[in-house]
Amino acid sequence: MVPATLPTPRETDRVRADGRPQPAFREELRRIPSWRNALSVAGLFVQVGIIVWATVQWIWLLPVSFILMGRVRGNEPKARRRR
Secondary structure, three states: OOOOOOOOOOOOOOEOOOOOEOHHHHHHHHOOOHHHHHHHHHHHHHHHHHHHHHHHHOHHHHHHHHHHHHHHHHHOOHHHOOO
16 A cells, blocks of 8 residues: 655664665765675685585585575675676
C-alpha cells in the first residue's frame, strides 16, 4: 500500500531537503582511514590463504572454496580489479 501523498522532507544539518548529504557531511562520509583500508586488504589476503590451505588439506572442500573465492573477489578493492 502506497500512501496517497508523501510527507514533505525537511532539511537537517547533515541532509538536504532532496535527500542528498550536505557537502561537509559528504566529505566526512567519503574519508576512509588508511589503517582501516590496509587492514581490509590484509584481511582479504588472509582469507584467500586460509581458503587455499583448507582446500589443499581437504580436497572435498573444493566446491565450497569455489563459492568462497567468489565472495572474496566481490570484496576485493576496486583499484585491484581488472576490467
